Amino acid sequence: MDKAWKALTGLGHETAETVEIGPYRIVERFDVALASLAVRRGQDKGFQAAAKKLGVPLPGAARHEAGKVFSAFWTTPEMWLVEADFATHEDIVSALKPGFAETASITEQTDAWVRFDVSGAGLVALFERLTNLDLATLPDGFASRTVIEHLGVYLIRHSATLVTLYGPRSSAQGLLHALEVTVKSVL
Amino acid sequence: MIINHPILGPRDAQEFVYLGDANLINRPDGMTAGIEVFHDYLYNRDNPAGEHRELWYHEQGDRSWLVVTRNTVTHEILKVEMARDVAKAQGRSK
Numbered sequence: 001m002d003k004a005w006k007a008l009t010g011l012g013h014e015t016a017e018t019v020e021i022g023p024y025r026i027v028e029r030f031d032v033a034l035a036s037l038a039v040r041r042g043q044d045k046g047f048q049a050a051a052k053k054l055g056v057p058l059p060g061a062a063r064h065e066a067g068k069v070f071s072a073f074w075t076t077p078e079m080w081l082v083e084a085d086f087a088t089h090e091d092i093v094s095a096l097k098p099g100f101a102e103t104a105s106i107t108e109q110t111d112a113w114v115r116f117d118v119s120g121a122g123l124v125a126l127f128e129r130l131t132n133l134d135l136a137t138l139p140d141g142f143a144s145r146t147v148i149e150h151l152g153v154y155l156i157r158h159s160a161t162l163v164t165l166y167g168p169r170s171s172a173q174g175l176l177h178a179l180e181v182t183v184k185s186v187l
Numbered sequence: 188m189i190i191n192h193p194i195l196g197p198r199d200a201q202e203f204v205y206l207g208d209a210n211l212i213n214r215p216d217g218m219t220a221g222i223e224v225f226h227d228y229l230y231n232r233d234n235p236a237g238e239h240r241e242l243w244y245h246e247q248g249d250r251s252w253l254v255v256t257r258n259t260v261t262h263e264i265l266k267v268e269m270a271r272d273v274a275k276a277q278g279r280s281k
Contacts, residue, residue, distance in 0.1 A: 062195055077249070132202075145247055145250075146248070152246070
């Protein structure tokens with residue numbers, strides 16, 4: 001089986017990377033499946049009911065909400081990105097599609113993004129150099145697209161010491177480099 | 188410049204892409220309106236020194252189209268609406 005296909009992480013390795021610099025920890029997450037979920041026109045009622053039944057949270061504008069199996073964050077009116085455990089939901093679309101049926105358009109997004117969980121004390125000092133979102137004034141559970149080093153990135157503030165970033169997977173190395181350089185400039 | 192997004196609140200203009208005159212929403216029916224009307228739509232723009240309604244795209248945000256009313260002399264932003272609300276108010280289906 002030495003010629004078997006091997007899945008590579010966003011950074012191009014077989015296992016996810018963790019970088020620790022000073023008090024900061026940048027963890028590449030390779031264990032989350034992603035799908036975009038959009039309401040089809042005029043299907044709002046059925047859509048809401050299906051989401052409730054499946055346990056897919058539908059947070060309001062610029063919010064992230066964790067659920068038991070599925071978590072989700074708002075991306076634009078009537079559209080969310082849904083997260084689930086990769087081990088059990090590698091084919092996340094087939095887990096969602098039967099429930100939502102014709103009320104939603106669902107697209108797998110897992111391999112389009114690279115995810116970094118950035119943790120540590122002093123995230124405000126780090127992110128005020130990286131993005132124009134003011135992390136200090138944002139509430140926990142805030143989620144929004146923003147720009148980091150010219151890359152379109154989703155930023156989720158879970159707490160004062162934990163932020164999740166989803167960046168374009170094809171720029172995974174570039175995004176990590178930006179994080180590393182900025183961390184070093186803060187220290 | 189800060190644009191006060193109707194849903195997301197004040198956001199830096201860096202996140203937005205400018206398209207142009209908001210009249211682009213009102214595309215005439217090319218099959219029935221006639222060539223003159225369509226030519227006007229395609230090529231002719233007003234260039235007012237003062238209030239101007241324009242389309243902005245929140246590319247590095249929620250990817251929504253906005254209609255921004257801006258004073259081209261002072262750069263003051265007077266009003267920001269979701270483009271789809273503007274289109275709906277005009278009786279459009281999407």
